[in-house]
Amino acid sequence: MLNWTPIVSLIESSRRILLTTHENPDGDGLGTAYAMADFLRQRNIDHRIMIPSQVPVEYSFLNQDGRIETYRPEHQSWIEKADLCIIFDVGDFFRLRELGDFVRSRRIATLNIDHHPHPENHPFSHNMVDTTAAATGEMVYDLLRTAGVDRLSREMAVGIYTAIMTDTGSFRYNNTTARSHLTAIACMEAGVNTSKIYQSVYENNSRERIALLGLILSSLRYEQNGEVAWFSIDGDMLRRAHARPEDVDGFTDFVRSVRGVEVAVMFFERPDGTCRINFRSKGRYVINEVAKQLGGGGHAFAAGAVLQDNLAEAIPKVKGLLARSMKAQAETAP
């Protein structure tokens, strides 16, 4: 475990703290900020949560009282009197957008708490990184315990449970450890209604998104003896489903669930004519090498790229590269 003692001192000696997370926030960033806010409330430390984005509807249960604000220039007079800005789960400082620029311009001390790797020369005043944590939520739990919190408040527990549940995919991704389960137990002992949180996050699909998924599943294509499943989405399909571009996220995870499929691929032709490609692998084939060849990147089993091609051009190109890569991997497999 990291040494949280100096960090607790830093926090407890602050009079005003800004809490934030990356743009397009997820359950880990929002949940940890929400948990920390309750700790600061208990310690009577002035604080606000401001983020560079809107709160996604599936996390609105963390924001029923409007405590998570979207950063606007009017907030600057409050922010510039802060002594500390705690940034959760950011991955890259750049993802704070104008909010980050403003914090930097006023030379406000920054504390990064994150489980993503950060380069040696990072821009933070204080940098707490634990890449063994499945979620930033596990780190904030350690912090709170070091600060003398024996039993989590309900709000701390809701935030930390949300963080861990979402970043482990409900304890099923291979980042899940005993520590993830133990932290979840501590949250449950504080009385969290875990199935309600699950429903809020995962059973909150828009009708339009579900209609679009229907069109996709009705037009799935299989290649390479069924090891590859792919689909494409264009503006016409979006219109038929009354869906928006953000509704397309997560479909490759779903398509990967077909028996025999090892790699799922999405081709999404965006309104500007570029094509977003998304790859998900069950684990037999690494797919970020193909994403790199296309100018993109990602993790071994979840990667993507953006091509300056339309669908008709992108599909054969990507299918060819993927087939070659999978063939090479199959030949060198143990």
Next chain:
Amino acid sequence: MLNWTPIVSLIESSRRILLTTHENPDGDGLGTAYAMADFLRQRNIDHRIMIPSQVPVEYSFLNQDGRIETYRPEHQSWIEKADLCIIFDVGDFFRLRELGDFVRSRRIATLNIDHHPHPENHPFSHNMVDTTAAATGEMVYDLLRTAGVDRLSREMAVGIYTAIMTDTGSFRYNNTTARSHLTAIACMEAGVNTSKIYQSVYENNSRERIALLGLILSSLRYEQNGEVAWFSIDGDMLRRAHARPEDVDGFTDFVRSVRGVEVAVMFFERPDGTCRINFRSKGRYVINEVAKQLGGGGHAFAAGAVLQDNLAEAIPKVKGLLARSMKAQAETAP
């Protein structure tokens, strides 16, 4: 915790044990039988796993060596020399079908290990029931610990993890407790690849099932300000998707995930002209009362019925009853 000591003695003093679970088996029944088989192997006790059904394809990872056999009359000569039949997760003895009849006819001692409630006058020689357990897997873990197993073998852990993961819906149903998470940790410490088990069970949809889901999602209907979503499946839809009647399970869970939907309803017109109705609620409305009025039953938030009607007759009847029930519940809600 139940007192497992006499049960351990019973098992260890047996020379031949038959392990079994209910027809249409799930991960809890199969996983616990699989875990127990490895314990019996370690203790050099003759044993076989025989079940009244085929092993579903999503659990074939528990049966790569064919250790889970489907009961056939040829097995009777082996079974009649058994001193004990351990039945996992059965709910109702009747669900052992002909296998249960044969065990009973030969007066073989039976040990029931289950987390479902059983009536006082049950047919078992020994009856171990713990309705506080989320899964029978949690009970078998206790049994193994009482038997002196300090560290689970890999096979025990695979079986118990499968049992708990499936019966808690990956730790998200509200039956999940600290005990579920702690037992999962014990399995992980034995080296279980949890994400591989998850994929085997949940990412094993047939192409036909996915095609059918596509047709359903493209034809979802909403009622009562979007609180009800329903769909119907008939023989024509099955044919278009090349799907079989067993492919329809689980769709209501998925449809319930639409934002704003409180109750999902499936109408499935079967080849014999009867109509299977399936209800799933997010928790605001109890739906087994409606199922009972239709001659069916189930849990508060997951229930069903079979009607002697075709789709055209069943749909308005069920929609009417459901609307009245939801209205009455909304009026009396606190």
